[in-house]
Amino acid sequence: MAEPRWLDEDEARAWRGYRRMFLLLNARIARELAEECGLSEPDYDVLSMLSDSKGRSERIKDLAARMLWSQSRLSHHITRMQQRGLVTREEVAGDRRGASVVLTKTGLKAIRTAAPSHVESVRRNIIDLLTPEQVTVLGDIAETVVERLATDSTSDRGTGARPG
Amino acid sequence: MAEPRWLDEDEARAWRGYRRMFLLLNARIARELAEECGLSEPDYDVLSMLSDSKGRSERIKDLAARMLWSQSRLSHHITRMQQRGLVTREEVAGDRRGASVVLTKTGLKAIRTAAPSHVESVRRNIIDLLTPEQVTVLGDIAETVVERLATDSTSDRGTGARPG
DNA sequence: ACCCGTTTCTTGACACGTCATCTACATTGG
């Protein structure tokens, strides 16, 4: 193999910084969420998605697709959340394979309580630290990368589609 | 609690985009690394750090601190990597509590093989998609957030008070 | 109707990370 194009100084700074930021930021936000609300980030994401769904329920495959989770991951997670009373499973009319997740009263209360505190956490630990321009550029960057990855990729198991 | 300051459109776009980008980017890069080199990202990180250390070995506590990992995490991971022959443990002269991780010949070979392919992966999936300006801004953002999180190790939750 | 491939969801095994806890050693202060 020919000598690869190693990252230059700026690129390495960005890449390492990005990874380090994720590590710390994720840990911090997860910890605050757990301490204040007793929820993990995945819990929060599921509840948040569900609370925006019509009827506060959604088919598992649709929810998984919307969240970019594998069905397997969602199924496992729902099982755990179900045991804590945050959601329930329900059959789907018209497709006996199907299953929906439904937000329980407890789950709704949990997300309603958690949301304000979570937003504050996000502001305090990243958004409010940045200039409006930086916020916009971060959005641009994410859009570019996501578009590229979402189109030529897979959400569940690897397709093995490899360039080169 | 008063009505929180919800994220505006740009902020929400940045935050959601960032999370989505991480989800997809991490999955993609991890998958390529696993398929091409048989390494996980944490494997790669440990090997990469070790290969830059003097003597290709480092004390566990120092390595953990440098990587921003908990000692426990590193200890667990080293156990798994040890079983695959990538590293070994070694006693430390002068402190009988201590232990070092040492890169094996196999581990060195693994990281040397993996590095070029990993850099290509990073380029293909993010760095080369961005303008130089975006790369710089990403580095700036990460620096800002990391600095804040690294210094402020104990949280000042609840008040919304922020150091100026 | 039946077969066959596909979709939807679940499950089990395993890798990974965190937390609390434990052991062993080191260091400090009486």
Added chain:
DNA sequence: CCAATGTAGATGACGTGTCAAGAAACGGGT
């Protein structure tokens, strides 16, 4: 020196995420 406190590392339990495999139902072609 000895007790108390602190530090280094390992470990077990548990929650989480991935993959492969399986079960059940769907749907199209014959």
